[in-house]
Amino acid sequence: MTITRSEGLHTLHIGDRGPTVAFCHGVFGQGKNWTTVAKALASGDGPTYQSILIDMPNHGRSAWTESFSYHQMADDLAEFLEPYAPLSLVGHSMGGKAVMNLALRYPHLVDRLVVVDMSPVHYRGIRQFNHLVNAMVTLDIANLPDRRTAEERISDDVPNPAIRQFLLQNLHRIQHHNGGKPKWVWQPNLQLIAGNLDALAGWEEPNAEPFDGPVLWIGGDQADYVRPEYNDAMRRWFPRSRLLMLKGVGHWVHSEAPEIFIPAVRRFLDGGRALARPQTRSAGVLAPKPRAGGLMAPVSRR
Numbered sequence: 001m002t003i004t005r006s007e008g009l010h011t012l013h014i015g016d017r018g019p020t021v022a023f024c025h026g027v028f029g030q031g032k033n034w035t036t037v038a039k040a041l042a043s044g045d046g047p048t049y050q051s052i053l054i055d056m057p058n059h060g061r062s063a064w065t066e067s068f069s070y071h072q073m074a075d076d077l078a079e080f081l082e083p084y085a086p087l088s089l090v091g092h093s094m095g096g097k098a099v100m101n102l103a104l105r106y107p108h109l110v111d112r113l114v115v116v117d118m119s120p121v122h123y124r125g126i127r128q129f130n131h132l133v134n135a136m137v138t139l140d141i142a143n144l145p146d147r148r149t150a151e152e153r154i155s156d157d158v159p160n161p162a163i164r165q166f167l168l169q170n171l172h173r174i175q176h177h178n179g180g181k182p183k184w185v186w187q188p189n190l191q192l193i194a195g196n197l198d199a200l201a202g203w204e205e206p207n208a209e210p211f212d213g214p215v216l217w218i219g220g221d222q223a224d225y226v227r228p229e230y231n232d233a234m235r236r237w238f239p240r241s242r243l244l245m246l247k248g249v250g251h252w253v254h255s256e257a258p259e260i261f262i263p264a265v266r267r268f269l270d271g272g273r274a275l276a277r278p279q280t281r282s283a284g285v286l287a288p289k290p291r292a293g294g295l296m297a298p299v300s301r302r
Helices: 031-041 070-084 094-105 127-137 147-154 161-168 190-194 197-201 228-237 258-269
Strands: 002-006 009-014 020-024 050-054 087-092 110-116 171-174 183-186 215-220 241-246
Touching: 009 031, 009 070, 020 031, 020 070, 020 094, 031 050, 031 258, 050 070, 070 094, 087 094, 094 110, 110 258, 127 161, 127 190, 127 197, 147 161, 190 197, 215 258, 228 241, 241 258
Parallel strands: 020 050, 020 087, 087 110, 110 215, 215 241
Antiparallel strands: 002 009, 009 050, 171 183
C-alpha cells in the first residue's frame, strides 16, 4: 500500500499485480472509503487488480479549486490517470458523474466503466446534501475541545450515527509547529460545495460521442438515483451498459452490500462474464443477506 500526491490529487495505491482500476468517491467521501473493495480485488485465486483510490478535488488531502465543474474534474482526473491507461474506472455518486464525463471526453483512456448509484441526468431537490452541508458549516469548530463533542453538537441535525461518523471523518486536528494551540479544520472545501449544490446535482452535456466500451451500472432500489425514467439517458451515452439493481439497498451500495458488490465488479472487470450470484436473483435484482449492525454510510430513502 503506497500513498502519492501528484497534480493536486492525493491517492492511495493497493495491489501490485494486474490491470489498474481507479476509484472515485462521492461528496464528503475519501479515497480510503474504497479500501475494502480494493483489497478484495488485489487478492484471491482469480485475476488480481491494482487499485488507485483517489481523494477527489476539494476532498480529503487533495487540493482545493476555485470553481466546480464535472468537465474540469474529468480533465484533472484524465491528466493524472493517463500514465495508467487504458484502465477501468469505478465511480460512486459525484464520482460516478466524474468518471462518466471522463469516459465520454477521453474514451481512449478507459477500458471498462462501473457507475455506482448515479445517472447522467440533472437531479432536482436533493435535500439530503443541503442538510448535511448545513450541519457541517454551522458547527463551531473554533471552540471544539474534541471529536466526541463535535458528534454531540451535530446529533440533532444528523440523528443517524453512521452518517455522523461518515461526515466527521473529514474533521482533522492540526498541530502548530510553534507549539500553539491545535485547531480543527474541515478537509472538504465546504464553501465551494455549499455554493455549487445545483452543479453537483447537475449533468453537463459533453460535446462527445457515446462511450462504446462496456459499462456496469449498479443501483440501490431504496435510493432515487437510478430510476426507470433515467434509462434513456444512460443508453444514449452508454449503449453497452448493463443495469444491476440491488434490492433493499440504498445509495451507498458498496458499503451496504459488499458481499454482492465486490463479486459483481470482479466478474465485470474479469471480462464481462455472467455476474456472480451470491444471493437469489429475481428480475435483475439481487437481495443481500440480512446483516447485523447499522448502516455504514448515508442512505437516501424514498
